[in-house]
Amino acid sequence: MSILVLADLHEGQLAGATAHVVAAAQAIGGDIDVLVAGEGVQAAAEAAAKLDGVSKVRVADNAAYAHQLAEPMGALLVELAGDYTHVLASASTTGKNVLPRLAALKDVSQLSDVIGVESADTFLRPIYAGNAIATVKSDDALKVITIRTTGFDAVGTSGSATTEAVDFVADNAQSSFVKQELAQSDRPELGGAKVVISGGRGMGNGENFKLLDGIADKLGAAIGASRAAVDAGFVPNDMQVGQTGKIVAPELYIAVGISGAIQHLAGMKDSKVIVAINKDEEAPIFQVADYGLVGDLFEILPELESKL
Amino acid sequence: MKILVAVKRVIDYNVKIRVKADHSDVDLTNVKMAMNPFCEIAVEEAVRLKEKGVATEVVAVTVGPKAAQEQLRTALALGADRAIHIETDERVESLAVAKLLAKVVDEEQPGLVILGKQAIDTDNNQTGQMLAALTNLPQGTFASEVAVDGDKVNVTREIDGGLQTVALTLPAIVTTDLRLNEPRYAKLPDIMKAKKKPLDVKTSADYGVEVASKVTLLKVESPAERKGGIKVASVDELIDKLKNEAKVL
Structure with a gap:
């Protein structure tokens, strides 16, 4: 098995969610790579390389991926997914925005908000607002999964993965970033x-x-x-x-x-x-x-x- | 501009669901069904765009059993002009729905497609994004504001920690979040009129789409019940319990 984890970024830095998604990847088992995509993401890539259990961090640092817009991010994941059996992201607004595009373009289903791993193809996920828990098995060649971070404890940060640049640059004439207003707070997220x-x-x-x-x-x-x-x-x-x-x-x-x-x-x-x-x-x-x-x-x- | 709006028949959001005794699925017999709340918001947005003169026609579409025509009639009563029912009794996953909708998009050539961001039964949050990928159109998901401006649409999106605005070329796919609008209620005369509006019935075979999925539902269980605890009489007792019993302070 080989697993690609799409890193979550918060204002260019590695978001805490990623360490939980890597933990879910460990529960599946196999080689774990992390994809850090964005503009000016070297610090995030270095942080991702320290996550326990990660073999390699693939870094797509390009203006094309600024703000992680869905269209170029989807194209990037399609480009890389051929190397993997599983692609995981957190069920954040970024993961939810981007991953279904990959699934559709690879003609596979997506499993959303996974909270438990039974085996490499069988997962637990909440349905009906968490009032029922479904056990689902995927026979798709590529498993595309978003992870509910509360289901997995974060991995530690004593790793030392290698980093590797991704040269692929997605074309995108369809969408552009206009503005972002993030709540400023000194409190924890x-x-x-x-x-x-x-x-x-x-x-x-x-x-x-x-x-x-x-x-x-x-x-x-x-x-x-x-x-x-x-x-x-x-x-x-x-x-x-x-x-x-x-x-x-x-x-x-x-x-x-x-x-x-x-x-x-x-x-x-x-x-x-x-x-x-x-x-x-x-x-x-x-x-x-x-x-x-x-x-x-x-x-x-x-x-x-x-x-x- | 034509707007295509997709709706789904789901369990009413006020109903407390039950898991079947054999754990094969959730029990939907004799349960009140309704239009998915996010789909209501999608219909409302489409109708408002028509009322503003931005859209000329609103077409509602659903994939589901015969009874899902109720939800299409609701959409027509709320202001959609005509409806397409892709009838199936099978469990249709998001990918197959997106494939069917992609065929409808191909046929209808809408300028904008509006969908709910997620259905409150499977909580997948996938169909709009998949449709955008399959039709090679841009997407504005989790929209709290939609502003059509010439051949572009600006979509303000509810993202973790705040709001993001993106500009998309038209045609585009938009999925709705809760704060986009407050859906109206259908008035009785409109409900009567809706019965006469055109409603086409098709099947997935008409579109040449295979709806079978490679995901198998093995079982459905109730979540671990959380037991209610105790009532405390005062703030002092609460602090004492949190410190000495729960040990979280």
């Missing part, structure tokens, strides 16, 4: 944080989300939100935890003013410890919470912050 504190509709408005800031500071937590809070305009959509937002599995998840719709639970129920704070003691969130505290969040949050 939602997907990788050890502690996540999320607010829901019960927060009342966007201003009240500041009540979560002090607690997040003390716990080194990322701040998330339910879809209801996002739809109500309290906070931007990139904070959404749930079926169609971020999937998180931190050590500690604190749900504040969140009732616990199945779509939200789909995004956080694999957290190690769940705390729910809600004034409605019948709220479904309490059915999955290890510790529930019924009460007014506007009294509880300041008290919690002062006592932590």
